[in-house]
Amino acid sequence: MHTSRRSATLIAGALAAVAGVGTVIAQAAPASGVSAPSACRPANHLAKIAPDRAESGHLHFRVTLTAPQGYAECRLVGSPTDVAFAHHGTPLGITTGRYGDQNTIVTFGPGRPVHFDIRVPHQGHGAPADEASFTLGAPRGAIPGTSVAEGRFEVTAGTVIGPVRPGA
Template sequence: MRTNRKTAVTLAAVLLAAAAPAVAQASPSTESGTAPSACRPANHTAKITEAPSSAGHHHYRVTLSAPRGYDPCQLASSPKGVRFSDHGSQTRITVGQYGDQRAVVTFGPGHPVHFDIQVPNHARQVSADEASFTLRAPDGQIPGTSFAQGRLKVATGTLIGPLQQGA
């Protein structure tokens, strides 16, 4: 009985040691391709900040960041379906797009991206504290809605720029 127990313990130790590298490979890694995509709305955060104004326009920057543990992904064009709300009440502002809608950017941990919200100065502006939007990949729309928090004012004629590299 004693020999069988030693053999069983030794065999279990050998099996555990052999399985350890496989378990380590199965854990999420941004280099292995096994982690969830940073492009999915639940896997990133977005923040709205004021940006420098230009002639006739106020600008706001929406920066998307992904924490470690998610795979990088490709994003393209301006976000679609952009809506603004203030304290949970949706505004009636609809937006257009400007800029190169064919540009593709890489997004993921350590690789933030941003897009511009351009608001005309001369129009009647309304306050908002949140933007919701749908991201696009080079081959189509990414399922789900992303949300960005931050104070801004929007108006008729607001335009959304394409995604760009950097914060």
Template sequence: MLVGAAGAGVAQASAPTAAGIATTSACRPANHMAKIAQAPASSGHHHYRVTLTAAPGYESCRLAGSPTDVRFYRHGTPDAVTAGQYGPQHMVVTFGPGHPVHFDIQVPNRARSTSADEASFTLRTPDGVIPGETSAYGRLTVTSGTVIGPVQPRA
């Protein structure tokens, strides 16, 4: 009986979660890193690129659309800015070791923007969301009207 219980624990360590993401998946927040960097501006907007990378040893996974539940922080204090989404939400990309991905944070040029140094968000799959929250770090400014683009291949 004890051997069976130990074997069940090992099987659960790599079993799919409710969203279909294995614990060794690069998509799980603990298995990847995210970094914010300034990107070229467009007419009327600042842009920031959030790049996600996974370390070797994790399984590739599929992501789709813009991250959800995006929140911005400055020195750990949450900002009241709520981000929307833009762009096609159906495109599926592969993410994993050697396959970094990125998404865009588009911020309107406004006098009343707020500085931030962290963004937290929930990644989406073609079938739902990935349990847990990813945090990305880097300097940016946000304001009302900020929108998040869909995940794209390559960094």
């Protein structure tokens, strides 16, 4: 019988602990009772690369990020970092720089797409690529994880990445 009381006490304690945690979670959640995951996390957005308008001496490729419904808006700033390019899964080894205003904060989320530019010097001999991986920046630092965008484009030495801007 002593074992039964001890088991009952442990179970009651565990239930009380779970109830207490549930109370804390409910108080921290928004009024809807459910907190949506951030659209800025790599698993929570989609990214596609498409050719953009070329200018004298440069090719431009637009990387557009969209977030499906159900994710929370978030803030991004500056050019993505740790950018790497690949073609059919083979890394290309191109190092990138950054250009443009690195301090403008933009809001990203469902119905609020953002984009950034891959600016490639047009030297007539760029390497074909079909994937870019990168780390997004937030006002308080880098967002954990690596985002991946797919689409046909080309890169070469001297490729630079523009800052994240609002719109598709």
